[in-house]
Amino acid sequence: EVQVLESGGGLAQPGGSLRLSCAASGFTFSDYAMNWVRQGPEKGLEWVSGISAGGANLYYADSVRGRFTVSRDNSRNILYLQMNSLRAEDTALYYCAKRFGSCLSAVCPNFDYWGPGTLVTVSS
Amino acid sequence: QSALTQPPSASGSPGQSVTISCTGSSSDVGGYNYVSWFQQHPGKAPKVMIYEVNKRPSGVPDRFSGSKSGNTASLIVSGLQPEDEADYYCSSYAGSNNLLFGGGTKLTVL
Numbered sequence: 001e002v003q004v005l006e007s008g009g010g011l012a013q014p015g016g017s018l019r020l021s022c023a024a025s026g027f028t029f030s031d032y033a034m035n036w037v038r039q040g041p042e043k044g045l046e047w048v049s050g051i052s053a054g055g056a057n058l059y060y061a062d063s064v065r066g067r068f069t070v071s072r073d074n075s076r077n078i079l080y081l082q083m084n085s086l087r088a089e090d091t092a093l094y095y096c097a098k099r100f101g102s103c104l105s106a107v108c109p110n111f112d113y114w115g116p117g118t119l120v121t122v123s124s
Numbered sequence: 125q126s127a128l129t130q131p132p133s134a135s136g137s138p139g140q141s142v143t144i145s146c147t148g149s150s151s152d153v154g155g156y157n158y159v160s161w162f163q164q165h166p167g168k169a170p171k172v173m174i175y176e177v178n179k180r181p182s183g184v185p186d187r188f189s190g191s192k193s194g195n196t197a198s199l200i201v202s203g204l205q206p207e208d209e210a211d212y213y214c215s216s217y218a219g220s221n222n223l224l225f226g227g228g229t230k231l232t233v234l
Contacts, residue, residue: 109160109215114169
């Protein structure tokens with residue numbers, strides 16, 4: 001059974017850092033691009049970042065570029081999101097999502113499995 | 125880039141059909157056949173219902189279908205069921221390795 005499970009969320013101060021993890025199982029992790037999507041309180045979905053299957057290609061939304069870094073460890077089947085210089089507007093539930101199918105980019109919206117999310121709250 | 129535009133709400137009675145629109149531009153919806161629709165029930169993770177404009181993953185009822193005309197994509201739900209009541213989000217590849225979501229539509233089954 002395919003599973004993805006996020007962890008690492010919590011309370012951070014403005015300007016602080018957090019590292020999110022997403023543990024994957026039930027599929028060959030190294031074969032699939034992965035993405036992070038967030039959802040603010042009572043808000044819609046927002047794409048945050050994507051990474052190619054091998055980890056060589058990294059992609060970011062303008063709102064997080066230069067502050068967030070996506071990475072993956074294909075030997076341990078884990079996806080990461082290092083979040084620095086956090087702002088109040090980064091407060092959200094963060095989902096990791098597995099991309100499926102062929103696509104011209106790691107960030108095409110072909111997401112078949114999502115985790116339950118991990119909550120990040122940025123507040124003083 | 126701005127989010128894709130969806131109506132905030134839609135509704136229909138059981139058995140009826142409802143269409144939810146998703147309007148973008150020639151740089152996203154109109155430029156690529158990579159439009160997906162996600163269903164999200166309260167407190168749950170999103171679930172893909174349609175991908176690549178009109179493809180349906182296995183397990184999704186054939187009451188759900190998708191289409192695109194110009195810069196506007198549509199999700200059609202026919203034969204509405206009570207369990208279809210949820211939030212629906214469209215998403216489109218927007219070029220230059222960027223991805224956009226719509227603001228979401230709350231579908232109410234009357």
